[in-house]
Amino acid sequence: MKILITGATGSIGKTIVKVLLSKGYRINFLTTSRSKVNFFKGAKGFYWKPNRKEIDSSCFVGIDSIIHLAGYSVSNFWTKSVKKKIMESRLQSTSLLYNEIHKLGDKIQLKSFISASAIGIYESSFKKVHYEKDNLKRKNFLQNVVYEWEREVLKFSKLNFKVTILRIGLVMSKNARFLKAFRLTLNFGIGVIFGKGNQFQPWIHIEDLSSIFLFALNNQLQGVYNAVSPNPVTQSNFIRILSNSINQKCLILNIPSFIIKIFLGEMSCLILNSHNVSSSKIQSQGYKFHYPNLMSALKSFF
Ligand SMILES: NC(=O)c1ccc[n+]([C@@H]2O[C@H](COP(=O)([O-])OP(=O)(O)OC[C@H]3O[C@@H](n4cnc5c(N)ncnc54)[C@H](OP(=O)(O)O)[C@@H]3O)[C@@H](O)[C@H]2O)c1
Numbered sequence: 001m002k003i004l005i006t007g008a009t010g011s012i013g014k015t016i017v018k019v020l021l022s023k024g025y026r027i028n029f030l031t032t033s034r035s036k037v038n039f040f041k042g043a044k045g046f047y048w049k050p051n052r053k054e055i056d057s058s059c060f061v062g063i064d065s066i067i068h069l070a071g072y073s074v075s076n077f078w079t080k081s082v083k084k085k086i087m088e089s090r091l092q093s094t095s096l097l098y099n100e101i102h103k104l105g106d107k108i109q110l111k112s113f114i115s116a117s118a119i120g121i122y123e124s125s126f127k128k129v130h131y132e133k134d135n136l137k138r139k140n141f142l143q144n145v146v147y148e149w150e151r152e153v154l155k156f157s158k159l160n161f162k163v164t165i166l167r168i169g170l171v172m173s174k175n176a177r178f179l180k181a182f183r184l185t186l187n188f189g190i191g192v193i194f195g196k197g198n199q200f201q202p203w204i205h206i207e208d209l210s211s212i213f214l215f216a217l218n219n220q221l222q223g224v225y226n227a228v229s230p231n232p233v234t235q236s237n238f239i240r241i242l243s244n245s246i247n248q249k250c251l252i253l254n255i256p257s258f259i260i261k262i263f264l265g266e267m268s269c270l271i272l273n274s275h276n277v278s279s280s281k282i283q284s285q286g287y288k289f290h291y292p293n294l295m296s297a298l299k300s301f302f
Contacts, residue, residue: 002026002062007069009039012171017043019210028059050092057100060108065217068115078267087145094152112162114216115153119169119202121146124273131278132224140269162222169202169228171209174301186243191250195257197236199274202228205291215287225282230292232276245298
């Protein structure tokens, strides 16, 4: 089976490529950097520039499925031009793929299109549990980006193959920058809590996330699925479990919400908003989590 992956050189993509190659899949990937076309040993890179509608259409030759991860990082400071890039990188890349696939018609036999999305599409709530079927309201920039991105992806449903959207939570991996930052403060005996710390943070181990992409591929899943572990934690519990996982006692430093809002402005929603997101739909399809609990997930890294 041959898979085309966009955003393959990013933190999630690198793991998915490694897993798929180890299972014998053939891989093409699209990159916006000419210098990265030889990024992976064993996978073939092709250049594209979605904002200029440039794509090397030979990337589609012989492919069975597409995994779409490309998007400018939301963790860059949200200036006006960064916000434009966050939104446009997702919409332009998706619509370029759609137009190319539409043009190719019967020349390619795609079976599925699996796209990343994010739990940031749900509104912030300290009480509600979010399910895929929820009505969506667009109250902030992030919700708007993810909503528009999914709307662009859903256009693929008009074509004759399965379309899957995975709403991803905070991805835990050994190299995740936020994990390194929290760990660093804990090494100095300080656990940082944002606001009251009662906001829910749905998270997922990178190994489970790559397995869910594979599961979606192999089981021809269709529709929207939350890609989060079954046990989301509040931010203060996250710090408590992280400090226990490395046997490091800590003093808690609460940074009040208003200070965070002064420094991060609109972007503060990334750390202050609360999302309690259910994983029941993907589990009801038969997916079994390798890391359902945060402690075991963290212990796999440290
Ligand atoms: N990591 C998380 O916790 C998380 C959570 C929820 C959702 N997601 C979503 O999952 C996707 C993958 O996440 P990630 O953490 O792997 O992201 P990442 O490390 O930032 O990588 C994203 C990749 O997208 C490509 N890209 C960047 N800017 C682009 C642009 N302007 N046009 C087209 N492609 C561009 C880059 O590949 P090239 O340089 O090779 O082009 C980059 O390696 C993202 O869309 C992200 O929003 C991630």
